[in-house]
Amino acid sequence: MPVDQIPIGTFSRITHLSQKALRLYDERGLLVPAARDICTGYRYYTYDQIERGIRIRNLLWLGFGLSEVEAILEARERGDAAMIQEHFARRLAENEREAGRLHAIAGALRKQQQDPFNGGFSMSITEPVIKDIPTVRALSLRERGIYQETIPRMIRELFTYVCPEDGRQPAARIAGPIMFICHDEEYRETDADIEVAVPITGSVSLDGTAVEVVNLPGGRFLSVLHTGPYPGVGKAYERLFSYMNEHRLVPSGPSRELYLNDPAEVPEEELLTEVQSPVKDLPPSP
Known part of the structure; x- marks a missing residue:
């Protein structure tokens, strides 16, 4: 095996992406292995692909779906900063709405502890x-x-x-x-x-x-x-x-x-x- 080829298991450990996820990203063309064993079909990656793998993991952690991750990476490749900013602004707005909802739920739960029969709201x-x-x-x-x-x-x-x-x-x-x-x-x-x-x-x-x-x-x-x-x-x-x-x-x-x-x-x-x-x-x- 060439030095610059990383087995899928090792690549999974480095990027914190499961092998199942890596196979899915291969099928979608999101992160295609640099090489594949002809006999076994075993996937191999290069060190240069680690950055892309970690970037995918980080975008998923931020809550982007796979289609959005693909769009962001494509925009990055063509230098489209405005498109990237649009995706992040939309995701930020969604997170702020969710944070507000969770804050309201936390308040309702605190009130529910004080009065178990009020349904969680003071009204x-x-x-x-x-x-x-x-x-x-x-x-x-x-x-x-x-x-x-x-x-x-x-x-x-x-x-x-x-x-x-x-x-x-x-x-x-x-x-x-x-x-x-x-x-x-x-x-x-x-x-x-x-x-x-x-x-x-x-x-x-x-x-x-x-x-x-x-x-x-x-x-x-x-x-x-x-x-x-x-x-x-x-x-x-x-x-x-x-x-x-x-x-x-x-x-x-x-x-x-x-x-x-x-x-x-x-x-x-x-x-x-x-x-x-x-x-x-x-x-x-x-």
Whole structure:
């Protein structure tokens, strides 16, 4: 065996990549052995390939998938720094969202230790009430995406029309709380149909953007007020649908979440979310 050929077992030990993983990377063309024994098919690597192997291991440790690792290494080979930065920025954003989720879970677990029967969240829910809500004129933005990522970005974009960063006095003014409108019939981790709206008065110039001025339909709504962290809002929906079942009501359109205060200004346990669902009476049984 030539001196510069490293058996797969030794290469595995050096790079901390399993032999099973190395065989997979060979099949994908991600890390192809420099030589292969004709009789046994045994794989051999060179010392120059150690750096690539360790780079693959480090990228995997950072949470990149194999397709992303391939794209990053290809970008590195062609000197495309912008592409590499884009992959790392996206991965950083995903990690920060996950860190926030884990922080919230840790807080919920601490509260669960203090009160084993509160479900992990300090919260309160009012009794549902029926409201007659008028049609609401609003700035609206509707996209598909991930809730935790897309909603905050859409809110920031909408606010540029009513709170310009350059200090100009806007023509349109906020006339109610920010709301999220759910158009999906099921919960989606990704590719959710998300609409965010801000009620306004006055005129607004949209300059051909995806933002629209819409009239959100009014009507008969069942409403409940949730106080506490946003992940606990599911209990408000549970209470709404329980009330519907008790009073022979059914949803007649997309539900809405109205955010009545700012998470940057109040602690999680004081966050106020009003959940509204348009309803109609269930038809009498035949």
